[in-house]
Amino acid sequence: MSETEYIALYKSNLLNDVIPFWANNSIDPENGGFFTCLTKEGQVYDTDKFIWLQCRQVWTFSMLYLQVEQNPSWLQIAEKGAAFLIKHGRDENKDWYFSLTKEGEPLIQAYNIFSDCFAAMAFAQLSKATANSSYAEIARETFDSILKRKNNPKGKYSKAYPGTRDLQGFSLPMILCNLVLEIEHLLDGNLVETVLKNGVDTVVNKFYKPEYGVILENIDTSNNFNDSFEGRLVNPGHGLESMWFVMDIAERSNDQELIRKCVDISLSTLEFGWDQENGGIFYFLDVNGNPPLQLEWDQKLWWVHVEAMITVLKGYLHTGDERCWNWFEKLHQYTWEHFVDEEFGEWYGYLNRQGEILLPLKGGKWKGCFHVPRGLYQLWKTMEKVQQKKKNESENLINS
Incomplete structure (x- = not known):
């Protein structure tokens, strides 16, 4: 598919399908x-x-x-x-x-x-x-x-006994990287920069472990690996989603080194998290290859795949790395074949390992009107930037 076709598809799916589904039913x-x-x-x-x-x-x-x-x-x-x-x-x-x-x-x-x-x-x-x-x-x-x-x-409300195995989780620092940009217009500029700096440092220097090539879900309070179920846990979707948050932050200051690092982490995470047998990204994995604690570890979830698509497309936009484009096309094909419901609208959320619909719901306790519409909007607008960048490069080549 061409950039124009992708743009039309994402825009149409968002405005003619997904948003009406929620506006009409929720x-x-x-x-x-x-x-x-x-x-x-x-x-x-x-x-x-x-x-x-x-x-x-x-x-x-x-x-x-x-x-x-x-x-x-x-x-x-x-x-x-x-x-x-x-x-x-x-x-x-x-x-x-x-x-x-x-x-x-x-x-x-x-x-x-x-x-x-x-x-x-x-x-x-x-x-x-x-x-x-x-x-x-x-x-x-x-x-x-x-x-x-x-x-x-x-x-x-914490169930953990204090002092025995104190861990810090990845979800909150990851969300803060995005949240502070959302609320930036209401905050003091120094606070914004401090939170962004701390958030990026926490994500790429603490939870990311280069020896494994992935971001861990939990580390100890000294920022070290903890050899336990929680400490070995990898959520590839979280790692991938966080990388487009950090790329958006890096774009503000044109930090190409940080963008490159995000791309490398993303590609490594996809290699680690991709189901070579059935396709799709695993929900949870153990970084050492042990059985994960989560029984739903091998499910394929909607948000993981749409966030991964955004990440590699932004990676391609910023670096031109063809591996990002190849992963984007691979992810798009899997996502469109398995999650998108052409008949009733919106996307299915939960597939089994083989890619079959596990729960025929469009929303529940964890799935609402967010990842799909945000993802489609991001894909639409990022693809427009990819198209414009290629056009500019082509014109510069002609004029040089």
Whole structure:
């Protein structure tokens, strides 16, 4: 396929398929907020509302309104979602719950800092779309809380016994690399640069272990490898997603050395994580080749593949490394053949190792209106940049 064909495909899938699926099926007109547990046809099969997925959908429709088209229905969806979150989403300490009933009654305590991360993202994006200072204040307040909690994100809800095997997880520093760019317009410039610098250093110098060629999910508090189930754990999707976050940061200062390092890590991660027998990227692996603790280790997940596509396409854009393009085409083919539902819309989320549909859902507790639309938007816009870069290079060659 040509760049033009890829651009048309991603744009069409986003605007004519994925976004209508959520706009038509997920809105709760009675209570506000969104239903995310949707069957393959878009019917609601469970009414619990998960805060981080509510926030992700607010972010998605705000982003589309800002970046694609000032469609009033998109902004209305985002603002109604935000109103539900403002009314029901936080406890007395202003920490964000994990889940609510459809009416907004708390179900699961505010144990998970990722609810806060995506709340900050959602309200920061919505503040951009509306210039509403109250949204900006919620975003700032939540971000401040994240920074205060980041060294002990689970607090009293942590199950770990202190002092025996103290580990630090990769998810939060990875998300912070992206979150700080989302909320940059609301923060002091020095704080932004400090958080970015620390985030990049943590990702590429601490969790990335060159002796293995991959990013680990957990390291000890001295930033060293820990020989345990948790310490040996690799989530290839997390590693790959983080690399496009870091490339976006590196692009700000034209740090070509950091971009090259991200590309090398990405290629190494794909080689490690790719299922040579069946195709697709494994969900979890043990860095030493032992059986992973997670029984779902060999599943193929939607978000892993769309994030990997973004990463190698950005890698190709910045470096022209043909290996990135070859991986992009390989990933696109697998993803389009296995995840995309041409009949009912949106994408399936969970495949077995052989690439067969494992769960015929389009949304649930973990899958909502986020990775697919964000991924399609990123692929569409990155491919446009690839096309423009090739055009510029061609013109320069003619003129030289």
